[in-house]
Amino acid sequence: xxxxxNLQAPDLQPIDVVVYAIPVFILLIVIEMIWAARRAPEKYxxxxxxxxxxxxxxxxxxxxxxxGAIYAMMLWLYAHRVVSLPNxxxxxxxxxxxxDFNYYWFHRTAHRVRWFWAAHVNHHSSQxxxxxxxxxxxxxxxxALSFAFHIWPALLGFHPAILLTVAGINxxxxxxxxxxxxxxMPRWFEAVMNTPAHHRVHHATNPRYLDRNYAGVFIVWDxxxxxxxxxxxxxxxxxxxxxxxxxxxxxxxxxxxWTALLGDLLRAPWRHKLGYxxxxxxxxxxxxxxxxxxxxxxxxxxxxxx
Amino acid sequence: xxxxxxxxxQTLFALPGAAVAVQAAVSLVxxxxxxxxxxxxxxxxxxxxRDAAHAxxxxxxxxxxxxxxxxxxxxxxxxxxxxxxxxxxxVVRRHGSHFVARVLPDHASVRLDRQxxxxxxxxxxxxxxxxxxxxxxxxxxxxxxxxxxxx
Numbered sequence: 001x002x003x004x005x006n007l008q009a010p011d012l013q014p015i016d017v018v019v020y021a022i023p024v025f026i027l028l029i030v031i032e033m034i035w036a037a038r039r040a041p042e043k044y045x046x047x048x049x050x051x052x053x054x055x056x057x058x059x060x061x062x063x064x065x066x067x068g069a070i071y072a073m074m075l076w077l078y079a080h081r082v083v084s085l086p087n088x089x090x091x092x093x094x095x096x097x098x099x100d101f102n103y104y105w106f107h108r109t110a111h112r113v114r115w116f117w118a119a120h121v122n123h124h125s126s127q128x129x130x131x132x133x134x135x136x137x138x139x140x141x142x143x144a145l146s147f148a149f150h151i152w153p154a155l156l157g158f159h160p161a162i163l164l165t166v167a168g169i170n171x172x173x174x175x176x177x178x179x180x181x182x183x184x185m186p187r188w189f190e191a192v193m194n195t196p197a198h199h200r201v202h203h204a205t206n207p208r209y210l211d212r213n214y215a216g217v218f219i220v221w222d223x224x225x226x227x228x229x230x231x232x233x234x235x236x237x238x239x240x241x242x243x244x245x246x247x248x249x250x251x252x253x254x255x256x257x258w259t260a261l262l263g264d265l266l267r268a269p270w271r272h273k274l275g276y277x278x279x280x281x282x283x284x285x286x287x288x289x290x291x292x293x294x295x296x297x298x299x300x301x302x303x304x305x306x
Numbered sequence: 307x308x309x310x311x312x313x314x315x316q317t318l319f320a321l322p323g324a325a326v327a328v329q330a331a332v333s334l335v336x337x338x339x340x341x342x343x344x345x346x347x348x349x350x351x352x353x354x355x356r357d358a359a360h361a362x363x364x365x366x367x368x369x370x371x372x373x374x375x376x377x378x379x380x381x382x383x384x385x386x387x388x389x390x391x392x393x394x395x396x397v398v399r400r401h402g403s404h405f406v407a408r409v410l411p412d413h414a415s416v417r418l419d420r421q422x423x424x425x426x427x428x429x430x431x432x433x434x435x436x437x438x439x440x441x442x443x444x445x446x447x448x449x450x451x452x453x454x455x456x457x
Contacts, residue, residue: 030343033343034347042351043349044344044349045344045402045403046341046344046350048402049344050337050341054337057334060329061326061330064323065326127406244401245406246408246429247401299371302371
């Protein structure tokens, strides 16, 4: 059976919501820059912003180059779907929630498996946390096979166009939470949704905050799977990565972890090579490095809970 | 726009990848515009290490648990040198409107020139930093001679 014949709604096309959102992104960045100029000029650094936006542009180009291949894979899965879900509102809602669930697990894996971390790290390598940081996206997500987390619902019967559209909406939602200009949202909102406060924790390198709050849109996933940490007023987040990048070079920001991973793979004894690919960032076969778990454990020894 | 120009534009956009290329070019212009706007607004500021306590905070932020015992601040407060009880030496330098730090692996790249101490952490991207430490420079240089020989 051909893919085209097996599509329930072959005329359904994905809506590239990110493209429509770009003018709003730019407007909000300018507004945040004005806020920073008046309140805290150090919140923005022109060279850091240039790197972040350059990574965003490169990610858009990389995404456009591979979009066809990903869509073709989704269509193939959809051709072998278990059930046929109709193009109705509740399917869109279901797809959005399922995609956000997938995003949580993709994101958690991206922080806990070095192969995926190598593609994701550039989103975290800025020491700033502003709206330009939101656009600091990967160039190598396709190479890392990150799309595997998002395409499988096509096999359940969700149309690929619906899946790609809700994934775009998810990405657009996550833009506004990359800011220090918003402190806390209303309690009910903070309880359910991912917010600037929750996501600041995610970008922080404070031992307490490391590897927490992986959510995309709904923070409930972190609460459900035990990775939630609230932002504390007495502990302001420090942003970046454990070993700060210390460079604004665009190519270095895009590829530094891949080159480090390659170096580790070449140097490691054969029986440990796989460990460098699948273990958490900071893992080493000789125990000479520290990952987030070890950093937090040592910090807890020095600062035992009251 | 003349019909000829319009037809030419339509032909251009019909080329594979043309829309992406145009979108990328427009985005690049906007990015450069934002960069110069940020510069014009003097964003980034001029951050300095306030005092020894601030340097200690920066060291702990760079390496969790780094408890500095000896601290030398650059005269312009754009960098610092810190040593913990275990003999690890951390060099802190300004990076944009933040600071970054690295543990010095050895003394190979330490250079003393009167009151100036030049240090590199063995990473091309991190680069070298010259700290003006005043009279302390000589004592620090002497103490760094055995760095990297302990292991």
